[in-house]
Amino acid sequence: MELRQLRYLIAVAEEENFGRAALKLNISQPPVTRQIKKLEEELGVQLFKRTQKGAALTAAGGVFLGDARQIMSLVHRSVERVEAAHRGELGTAEVAYFGSPSLKIVPEILQVFKNDYPDVEINLRRIPKREQIRAIKVGEIHMGFGRYFPHDPDIYTEEILTEGLAVAVPKYLDIDIHASNWKKIFKSASFVLFPAAGRPNFADEVLSILNREGIDPQIGNVTEDIHSALILTAVGEGFTITPSSVADLNWSGVKFFELPEFGMACPLNCIFRKSDTSPILRALRTSIRRHFQKPGEGMK
Amino acid sequence: MELRQLRYLIAVAEEENFGRAALKLNISQPPVTRQIKKLEEELGVQLFKRTQKGAALTAAGGVFLGDARQIMSLVHRSVERVEAAHRGELGTAEVAYFGSPSLKIVPEILQVFKNDYPDVEINLRRIPKREQIRAIKVGEIHMGFGRYFPHDPDIYTEEILTEGLAVAVPKYLDIDIHASNWKKIFKSASFVLFPAAGRPNFADEVLSILNREGIDPQIGNVTEDIHSALILTAVGEGFTITPSSVADLNWSGVKFFELPEFGMACPLNCIFRKSDTSPILRALRTSIRRHFQKPGEGMK
DNA sequence: TCTATATCATACCTGTTGGGTATTCATATG
DNA sequence: CATATGAATACCCAACAGGTATGATATAGA
Structure with a gap:
């Protein structure tokens, strides 16, 4: 069986007439006759009853017509799906x-x-x-x-x-970090760095910036991940320098100050x-x- | 698009290899290549990535494979359905x-x-x-x-x-109709006949049998249907002769006696x-x- | 580096088959 | 009985599916 035969079947069923079906399919009438006949032979089932006025579906033909329509619509749908998949939409x-x-x-x-x-x-x-x-x-x-x-x-x-950088400090500390005092504060501060693994990493970048600014930071701890670092900061282990987007989340026990002086370093x-x-x-x-x-x- | 191409697609996808797919399809390898290529061109989508070891489905190809399998199974199912319809089973x-x-x-x-x-x-x-x-x-x-x-x-x-015939008589009548007394009883009885319409009909048949047996029945009523006739019998309008299968149902107000003497007349x-x-x-x-x-x- | 091998692609041929035209057959309608 | 309509048939051609042989390519192994 081929889809061609299903197309012809549907056309003949709709037109109830081989000739008009052929017209609709933009082919001549004999091929329609032939393909339908071939289909009927393959199935061993008469699909149309040929009458004087044209062709009428048999009961079995009616069953098959429904299925053929379903198959054709599935074919069309899956063409759309492949194309969508090809466009990256699926x-x-x-x-x-x-x-x-x-x-x-x-x-x-x-x-x-x-x-x-x-x-x-x-x-x-x-x-x-x-x-x-x-x-x-x-x-x-x-x-x-x-x-x-x-x-x-x-x-x-x-x-x-x-992104720019921000510094996280314990919430209980009564300090305000800004352009005119950060350097002084950082020089005597302890820092928690992250992450420990996956060099090059954010910790390397932070160290290099601090060095560039003439600060030789005292390292209190190096943690695996940012969450651990901020917990240590909250309990006073040291400041943590983070990407500034991190400051937008609600962390308990720490407060953040932007560090525009460090530039868009991250x-x-x-x-x-x-x-x-x-x-x-x-x-x-x-x-x-x-x-x-x-x-x-x-x-x- | 033709089903042939879907068959080849499925074979290649399963074998992940054009040559083995051809073997499975009992054809040579180049036609497989050609049909897949034609399908890809028609869809405008690459379905397989050709590798050294064979062929691997692309993401879009994977999407299409699923649909192709669905289409083929629908095709098989509908062949079975047509054949069932042709056998009168559907x-x-x-x-x-x-x-x-x-x-x-x-x-x-x-x-x-x-x-x-x-x-x-x-x-x-x-x-x-x-x-x-x-x-x-x-x-x-x-x-x-x-x-x-x-x-x-x-x-x-x-x-x-x-079927044979039976006679319905009112339940309240204390009579028992059997071979040795039916003729005498019928000669003096009144009858309700049915149906009135649709000649030739059951009423004609009953009359002809009664006549054959030498009975000239007194007609109390002719009803449209059996139910009306039995209601009239129950209230004493007259006996009703029915097909014997009718006696198997529970009718209120009447009792039935088989009439084997009338033969399998119905x-x-x-x-x-x-x-x-x-x-x-x-x-x-x-x-x-x-x-x-x-x-x-x-x-x- | 140079084969040997395994794969898909291409070229070309052949036979099948789908489609076209012309015609016939069947049947209903005036 | 003539005519019209529609399906079926006969025949032809062109397209195409499939076959064989070969090429292109890349990998693996010597």
Whole structure:
């Protein structure tokens, strides 16, 4: 059986007439006769009763007509679906993240993406940076989010945005950090750094900035993650320097002060395979570009 | 698009390899390549990523594979359905009845039919005899049940069974009708006849039998239907002679006595169009023959 | 580095088949 | 009985599916 025969069947059933069906199909009448006949022979079932005025479906033909219509509509629907999938509008986006961006920015990005591509499922996993690179290379994930990714020749690293820095201090301390006093305070302060692993990392960046500013920080602790660092800050182990977006969340026991003097020092990157041409990746990049980057900026 | 291409797509997806897919399809490899390529061109979507080891579905290809499987299974299912419809196992049986058979025998027949052909819907209507003949001629119904149908050249009348007769008398009468006294009783009795319309009919048959037995019955009333007749009997308007199957039901106010002396005088017939070759009619007749007729008896 | 191998793609041929035209057959209608 | 309508048939051609042979490419192994 071929779809051609179902098309002809539907046309003849609708027109109740082989000749008019042929006209509608833009072919001549004999091929219609032949294909219907072939279909009937294959099924071993008479589908039409030929009358003087044309052709009338038999009971079995009526059953088959319903199914044929269903099949054709399924065919059309699935063509649309493939095309949607090809445009990146259908499928599953495999996404990974690591570190502090997960707190505020990655949720924002995925919210925007879900809005742009509502039929794409998002499969999100927390994966360390080096592991992300491996997963991207073998095609397990389309895109990873994080900061300070190590370089890899197969991986393209794109900057989504840069943030300033803020400093978290214990809430119970009665201090106010601003342009005219921060340097003095920092020189005698103790700091909690994060993360410990995944060099290069945010801790390296913070240290390098402090050094640049002539501060040789006293290190109270180095934690695995930002949450641990802020807990230690709350109990007085030392100040923590964080990306400023972190300050927008409600942390108990700490308060934040922006550090505009440190500049927009903290990038948020996404990474993906240079050779990945999948529509889902294209969709992800399109969505990110439209919402987080100025036109024409930052693309490969 | 043609089903052939879906078959090849599924084979290649399953084997992840064009050559092995060709083997499975019992054709050579190049046609597979060509059909897949043609499909991809028609959709404007790459379905497979060709690798060194074979072929891997793209994301869009995966979407399409699922749909293709669904389409193929729908195709197979609908072939089965057409064949079932052709065997008369699927569809709607349009059936009509008229008169007393509706009380007991027609329900029995339809019960048996529903049991034999559980997927056939039964559309049952009460239609007068002449109207049944018209409806059968134009194909509105497949089969009609009744007694004493008028002859029609296009209609085949088949006898399903014959019944004896019984007489209904008022419950309050303290009489017992049997072989040795019925004639004497009937000669002085009054009778209620039914039905009034649709000649030839059961009333004609009853009169002819009574006459044959030398009884010139006194007619108390002629009713439209059996139910009215039995109500009149209950109130003493006269005896009613009925097909004996009627006696099996619980009627209030009357009691029945079999009349074996009258013979198996009351046929139940079904009628259908002589030229009707529809599988549903065939199914109906098969069912009836198997359950109500001795092998080889009564068929055209 | 140079095969050997496994894969898909291409070129070309052939036979099948789908579609076209002309005609016939069947049947109803005036 | 002529005519009209519609399906079926006969025959032709062109398109296309499938076959064989070969090419292109990339990987693995010597």
